[in-house]
Amino acid sequence: MRPVLVLAAWRPELAPLLAALRRLRAAEGAEGKDAPPPVSCRAVGVGAVEAAVGAARAIVATRPRAVILVGTAGVYPAAGVGSIAVGTAAVARTLRLVSTAVLRGEGYLPPPLPIHARTDRALLRALARAGAVAADVACPAAVTRARALGRRIARDTGAQIETLEAFAVGRAAQAAGAPFAAVLGVSNRVGPDAHTEWRAHRRAAEAAACAVVLAWLRAPSRR
Numbered sequence: 001m002r003p004v005l006v007l008a009a010w011r012p013e014l015a016p017l018l019a020a021l022r023r024l025r026a027a028e029g030a031e032g033k034d035a036p037p038p039v040s041c042r043a044v045g046v047g048a049v050e051a052a053v054g055a056a057r058a059i060v061a062t063r064p065r066a067v068i069l070v071g072t073a074g075v076y077p078a079a080g081v082g083s084i085a086v087g088t089a090a091v092a093r094t095l096r097l098v099s100t101a102v103l104r105g106e107g108y109l110p111p112p113l114p115i116h117a118r119t120d121r122a123l124l125r126a127l128a129r130a131g132a133v134a135a136d137v138a139c140p141a142a143v144t145r146a147r148a149l150g151r152r153i154a155r156d157t158g159a160q161i162e163t164l165e166a167f168a169v170g171r172a173a174q175a176a177g178a179p180f181a182a183v184l185g186v187s188n189r190v191g192p193d194a195h196t197e198w199r200a201h202r203r204a205a206e207a208a209a210c211a212v213v214l215a216w217l218r219a220p221s222r223r
Contacts, residue, residue: 001037001038002038002062002063002064002065003037003038003039003040003062003064003065004037004038004039004040004064004065004066004067004068004217005039005040005042005058005059005062005064005066005067005068005178006039006040006041006042006068006069006070006213007041007042007043007044007051007054007055007058007067007068007069007070007169008041008042008043008044008069008070008071009043009044009045009046009047009051009071009164009165010043010045010046011043012206013043013070013071013072013206013209013210014041014042014043014070014210015206015210016206016207016210016211017041017070017210017213017214018041020210020211020214021039021041021214021217024214024218037217039217040058040062040064042054042058044057044058044165044169045165046164046165047141047164047165048139048141048164048165048167048168049168051164051165051168051169052168052169052171052172055067055168055169055172055173056172056175056176059172059173059176059178060176064178065178065179066120066123066178066179066180066181067169067172067173067178067179067180067181068123068127068180068181068182068183068213069165069166069169069170069180069181069182069183069184070182070183070184070185070206070209070210070213071163071165071166071182071184071185071206071209072163072184072185072186072187072188072198072202072205072206072209073090073137073161073162073163073184073185073186073187073205074143074144074150074161074162074163074186074187074188074189074190074194074198075160075161075186075188075189075190076138076150076151076153076154076159076160076161076162076190077147077150077151077154077189077190077191078154083160084133084135084160084161084186085186086186086187086188086189086197086201086205087185087186087201087204087205087208088133088185088186088208089131089132089133089183089184089185089186089205089208089209089211089212090132090133090134090135090137090160090161090183090184090185090186091119091123091124091127091128091132091133091134091135091181091182091183091184091212092119092124092134092135092136092137092166092170092181092182092183092184093118093119093124093134093135093136093137094116094117094118094119094136094137095116095117095118095119095137095139095166095167095170095182096115096116096117096136096137096138096139096157096159096167097109097113097114097115097116097139097167098138098139098140098141098153098157098159098162099140099141100140100141100142100144100149100153103149103152103153103156114171117167117170117171117174119170119180119181119182120179120180120181122179123179123180123181124181126216126219127181127183127212127213127216129219130212130213130215130216130219131211131212131215132183132209132212135159135160135161135184136157136158136159136160136161137159137160137161137162137163137166137167137182137184138153138154138157138159138161138162139162139163139164139165139166139167139168140153140162140164141164142164143162143164143194143195144162144190144191144194145190145191145192145194145195146191146192147190147191147192150162150190150191161184161186162190163182163184166182166184169182170182183209183212183213184205184209185202185204185205185206185207185208185209186205187201187202187204187205187206188201
């Protein structure tokens with residue numbers, strides 16, 4: 001059976017899922033129950049370029065039936081949209097590549113360059129049923145630390161949260177014809193204290209994202 005490929009920018013974001021899968025397989029094997037479907041977990045690299053390269057390699061190596069990105073995200077200051085609380089797991093509905101130079105009117109992205117992507121509708125619905133909140137995601141090249149810029153990105157894109165790698169990984173999956181979704185634990189508010197908040201809340205956010213993926217893997221429809 002072809003595996004589900006679960007990716008993350010770096011290995012610690014996969015740790016809660018790996019630990020839970022080990023416990024689950026041991027318990028279900030001892031009880032003679034069916035185990036969850038095969039899962040391959042890999043870290044692909046931080047940032048859009050490294051993540052795209054790493055995801056493409058992992059997809060070629062595993063030939064997955066679905067690709068799920070897990071990780072953390074920052075929530076933008078509310079700008080006409082409902083704010084998502086820190087600690088919440090969100091499943092990406094749309095992905096938007098963002099250039100802050102374009103937002104400032106100091107640059108442009110040539111028309112052949114893709115900047116919009118949608119995640120797989122069936123995966124989105126299933127992961128939402130597993131406990132995630134649907135959200136639109138912006139993917140800039142750098143973590144946003146200015147509140148004003150965060151408000152600008154939210155206003156101009158309609159995104160509620162940001163992360164660096166989701167658009168790149170989604171494009172790699174799309175190029176390979178694999179259904180794609182991203183489950184992101186909200187670890188911080190976008191702004192000058194983002195990194196401090198991320199350090200304080202990242203483990204809880206990672207655990208929340210992995211718990212959703214685990215619940216989806218354990219759902220009867222996944223057997």
